[in-house]
Structures are given as structure tokens and as C-alpha cells.
Amino acid sequence: MSPSPAGWYPDADGTMRYWDGLAWTDGPAPASGANGRSTTLPVPQVNHTMMLSLGPTASQLAAQAGAYAAGSADDDALTFTSTPRDDRPWFQRKRFIVPGALGAVVVVALLLTGGGDDTPPASPIAAPATTRPAATTTSDPTPSEVPTVTESSPTPTATPTTEATATIDQGAPPLRGTYDAAFGTFERFTVKGHGDGVVDLPSGVMAALVRASHQGEGRFSVQVLDANNQRTSDLLVDVAGGYTGTTAYGFTDFGAAPTKLQITAAGDWTVTVSPMGSAPRFDGSASGTGDRVFRYDGAASSLRIRYRGDSGVSVVQIGQGYPDVLLNHDGGYSGTVPMSAGPSIITIRTGGEWTLRKV
Incomplete structure (x- = not known):
């Protein structure tokens, strides 16, 4: 219209x-x-x-x-007026604002209703429609014995010179840790014999514990040999008569790798070789008689040493550097010496009674 x-x-x-x-x-x-x-x-x-x-x-x-x-053209002049022009910007005028608002409402309604699609959105992760069977409770079965599997290791042999007999006793698996990573690890073994003999050491191991015992008269010694059967500076035991103690090789000799133990004896003897990681830990106090070896994992401290005996006593700490001689004394002793932080090895070489205490 x-x-x-x-x-x-x-x-x-x-x-x-x-x-x-x-x-x-x-x-x-x-x-x-x-x-x-x-x-x-x-x-x-x-x-x-x-x-x-x-x-x-x-x-x-x-x-x-x-x-x-309606009259003469000479009458009063004709004057026409109109509504003033709307100079507002286009977006402020009603004919633009109202339709624009209606359009915005329509767009929002479409977005909220999903554009008229009645199909519900799919779940991002569809759970599998599986049915689990009902749980059945039964009595615990009797556990079966699990066979123990041990690593194969070279079979040490004893070569005595006089009526020597040797038997090998495989022991429990050694402890694992920082010491095994530093010195090497293997399965502990024991060799028994009579008279002079030779015990093969584990290949590739630079340091280990040696626990030895001897019953009988005469000299008893344990000497470390290299691949050429030459003596190293590690003379672990050299006594007369009976002996029981624990020593360690690989810390005083910096030449060729140790390969054998030379046993000199007149009576029965027993040698057990173990990884350094299996040494007992020194927790702050220890006492005993004869040769012993400990591992120390604590902080730097002071060590109180008491010794009763007529022979000499030596206490050495082996850490990341060269061996540190804490004490080397003849006869009885009572005193305090400084001790470095671990991890480290502490060896005691003596024939008498001793006491160690961290202070």
C-alpha cells in the first residue's frame, strides 16, 4: 500500500x-x-x-x-515545512535497531537448540558395553614351592700341594647396592681344603671380601696372585696356628687384576669369597676380635677406637680416593680419630680385641 x-x-x-x-x-x-x-x-x-x-x-x-x-497568487506566500531529517547514525535508528535485535535473538535460539538438529551429540569416549561375570570367592590355594634360580658363576677350584681336598659351598645371593656397582658383584662361594691350595677368584671383580679360617699348627697365609701368577701387594693373612677373620683384597694393589688366592697351610682351611656389598654395615658402634671389614654409609664424624692386645692394630677407611689410615699402632690403644663420609669401606687388621664407636 x-x-x-x-x-x-x-x-x-x-x-x-x-x-x-x-x-x-x-x-x-x-x-x-x-x-x-x-x-x-x-x-x-x-x-x-x-x-x-x-x-x-x-x-x-x-x-x-x-x-x-485558493485565491490570488499575491496572497501570503506558501511555506511548506517537514519533519527535521533524522541525522542519527544508521545503527541508532529504530528501523535498524529493532530488526537487528530480532535477528540476534533468532541466532542465539538456533545455537542453543543446535540448529534444529534433534540428534544428541555423540560421547567423546564410548564406554564398551560389556558385562562382567559375577566374582567367585574361593579358598586360597596352597602355594607351590618356587625353585630358586641362581646365576651361573665360574666354579672355583682348589689345588692343594699336600693331601688337599676342596669342596664348594654355594651361599645365598649377596646384597646389591652402591658397592656392587663400584667393585663388582657375583655369587658368594666357599672353598674348603687341607694343606696348600689355589682358589680362583671371580673374573672381572676388582675387590671382594675373603673370610678365612684355619685349624692346625704351622703357618697359614692367603696371598693374592695376578693373571701371571705373580704375587700382588695383597697379603691378606699371615699367621701361625689357628685363625678366623675377614679381610678384603683390591685396595692396596693398583696393578694387574687379581685372579687367584694362594693358600699356604698345614691343616684344614675354609675360604669364603663374597662381594663387597655384602659386608656388614657400621651403624655407629661395633666390637670384636681379629680381622673384620665393614661398610660405612654415614656422614663425616669422629671415631673412638679401643684396642687390647700385644700385637699391632691397623684401621683403614677406603672411600673415593686412596685408602686413609685412621690408626696404625703397636700394643694397646685408646683414642679418637677423624672419619670421612661414606660410602666407604673400613678394615680392621689385628689379633686382639677392639671396639669402635662413632662420637
Whole structure:
């Protein structure tokens, strides 16, 4: 439907109001002149751009102005007024704001409803539709014996010179730790014999414990040999008569790798070779008689040493560097010496009674 042409139209109460083709003017018609008509009619300010699509043509405006003038052209001049042009930005005008708001509401509604798709979204992880059987409670079965598997190791042999007999007793697996990584590890073994003999040492092991015992008269010695059967500086035992003690090889000789133990004896003897990691740990106090070896894992401290005996006593600590002689004394002794932090090995070489205590 096309809009009504611009012009003056009576209101319900008979008041004349001007229609500019788009909206009513606020004020009524001006006062009448002598001939009962308005002396001045508003002349609309025609927006030619808007007229192309919305406003009346120029001929229509002229015809309407002539109808209301109804008289001489010399009467008061015709003046047309129109509603002031809306200079607000386009986004502030109602005809843009209202449709835009309605469009935004429609977009939000579509997003909330998933664009009209009634299919529910798939779960990112589909749980398998499996049915678990009911648990059945039974009495615990009697555990079966699990055979112990030990690593194979070279079989040590004893080569006595006089009526020597040797037997090998495989022991429990040794402890593992920092000491095994530093000195090497293997399965502990024991060799028994009578008279002179030779015991093969584990290959590739640079240091280990040797516990020896001898029953009988005469000399008893345990000497370490290299691959050429030459003596090293490790003379572990050299006594007359009976003996029981624990020593260690590999700390005083820095030449060729040790390969054998040469046993010199007139009676029965027993030798057990164990990894350094199996040495008992020194926790702050220890006492005993004869040769012993400990591992120490604590902090630097002071060590109180007491010794009762007529022979000499030697206490050595072997850490990351060269062996540190804590004590080397003949006869009885009582005193305090400094001790380095572990991990380290502590050896005691003596024939009498001794006591160690960390202070």
C-alpha cells in the first residue's frame, strides 16, 4: 500500500495538521488570515533522494499547495515545512535497531537448540558395553614351592700341594647396592681344603671380601696372585696356628687384576669369597676380635677406637680416593680419630680385641 500524499488534513477535533508523507507534524495549522485561510503554509523541505522511493512527486506537491492557497497568487506566500531529517547514525535508528535485535535473538535460539538438529551429540569416549561375570570367592590355594634360580658363576677350584681336598659351598645371593656397582658383584662361594691350595677368584671383580679360617699348627697365609701368577701387594693373612677373620683384597694393589688366592697351610682351611656389598654395615658402634671389614654409609664424624692386645692394630677407611689410615699402632690403644663420609669401606687388621664407636 502506497503512503498518503503530503498535505494538510483535519484532525478528529477539526484541527488541521500537516502530513509530510512520512509522519505528522507536531503543531496544528497556523492562524487564519482575513479570508479565513492560513496566512502561511509550511513548505516542505523535500529530500529528493527519499522522493525517489517514498515521497510524492513535485507535481503533486504543487497541486496540493494550490488547493490550499485558493485565491490570488499575491496572497501570503506558501511555506511548506517537514519533519527535521533524522541525522542519527544508521545503527541508532529504530528501523535498524529493532530488526537487528530480532535477528540476534533468532541466532542465539538456533545455537542453543543446535540448529534444529534433534540428534544428541555423540560421547567423546564410548564406554564398551560389556558385562562382567559375577566374582567367585574361593579358598586360597596352597602355594607351590618356587625353585630358586641362581646365576651361573665360574666354579672355583682348589689345588692343594699336600693331601688337599676342596669342596664348594654355594651361599645365598649377596646384597646389591652402591658397592656392587663400584667393585663388582657375583655369587658368594666357599672353598674348603687341607694343606696348600689355589682358589680362583671371580673374573672381572676388582675387590671382594675373603673370610678365612684355619685349624692346625704351622703357618697359614692367603696371598693374592695376578693373571701371571705373580704375587700382588695383597697379603691378606699371615699367621701361625689357628685363625678366623675377614679381610678384603683390591685396595692396596693398583696393578694387574687379581685372579687367584694362594693358600699356604698345614691343616684344614675354609675360604669364603663374597662381594663387597655384602659386608656388614657400621651403624655407629661395633666390637670384636681379629680381622673384620665393614661398610660405612654415614656422614663425616669422629671415631673412638679401643684396642687390647700385644700385637699391632691397623684401621683403614677406603672411600673415593686412596685408602686413609685412621690408626696404625703397636700394643694397646685408646683414642679418637677423624672419619670421612661414606660410602666407604673400613678394615680392621689385628689379633686382639677392639671396639669402635662413632662420637
